[in-house]
Structure formats: C-alpha cells, structure tokens
Amino acid sequence: MIAKGHDFPNVTLVGVLAADSILNAGDFKAAERTFQLLTQVAGRAGRGTIPGRVIIQTYNTDNYSIVCACEQDYISFYNNEILVREKLLYPPFTHLASLILSGINDKQVLNRALFVKNELCKHFKDDGSKKQILGPLRAPLSKIKNKYRWRIVIKCEESDKLIDVLTKVSDSYYSNSAKNSVALSVDINPVNML
DSSP states (O other), X not given: OOOSSOOOTTOOEEEESSTTGGGGSSOTTHHHHHHHHHHHHHTXXXXXXXXXXXXXXXXXXXXXXXXXXXXXXXXXXXXXXXHHHHHTTOTTSSEEEEEEEEESOHHHHXXXXXXXHHHHHHHSOOOSOOEEEEEEEEEEEEEETTEEEEEEEEEESOHHHHHHHHHHHHHHHHHSGGGGTSEEEEEESOSOOO
C-alpha cells in the first residue's frame, strides 16, 4: 500500500480493504500501526484542487484506532492507547524482551524453552517490581527454514533487572550440553513481535 512519500494531486478517492486486519497481528503496536496507516492513507486523497474521499472497510467498526483515524483525532487515540498499554504492562510502562528458541526437533525446542522459562522464574525474585513472563508459546511465525520456533515474552519495569536476568539465563543456557541443537535469540524492546 502506498501510504506516504508520494503526492498524486489527481487522486480523489482512496479505499482501504480490511483495515482492521493489522489488529489481529499479535503485536502490542497493532492499534498504533492501524491508526498510523489509515491516517497516512487518508492523506493521499484530495491533495489537489478537488476534495478527496476515503472509504474504509472494516469488520471492527468500534475499535478506537479505526474510529480515531476516521476522525483524525490524535489525542483520543493516544489517550485510549496509553490506557491499554498501562493496563497490559506494555511500553512505555515496562521493557520487553522476546526470546525465540529455534531448532529442527519441535519437542526438543519446547523442552529447551521450558528450561529457559524455569531459569527465568528462578532468577526473577519477588522484589516488588512489575514483571510478567509469558510462554513458552509457538512463535507467530512458528516454522522458518524447517526450524520450529517457540517464544517467551518478558515484561519488566526495570531495564537493569531485565538485562541482569537475561545475562544469567543466557549464560546458564549456553553452559548446557544441548546448546548446539536449539538456538536462543534475545531481542530487548523489539520493534515488532513477529
């Protein structure tokens, strides 16, 4: 989709099909990306002397990102989005880490993911800080190049604590003999959660 960086003065009608499809992507930034894309696409219509129109197809007409984009209401979008992120412990209220384990044998990858989860629980003491460990679950892209993928997501209020625990878990993981058959990758504050 052409959303930004182009100026077509004769374009007076823009249509967006399944505008809410991004909302189902499994990424905490999905509402933000939907709002951003719809706002940018709407800006393509009517740039010349003739006024423009935008038609948006959606199955989720009450979603705040779509409603706010249609109304070009940046403040309401922000107010809704920041409440959701605070309630669900997403940035800017916490730091995220996405751990992906991948390997050829699905059962072995899951077993290593469970080992990592156990290590995370062991190193995260109940210190009163807000934190969550989610997973392991199959990664959204569960198989790439014949390798199965499992993901663990960590939400932690303190970045220093998160990095300290991840360093200890990584050291423990790679000191184990099964290290070569299942890869572990860590992404701190990932740009996207796929």
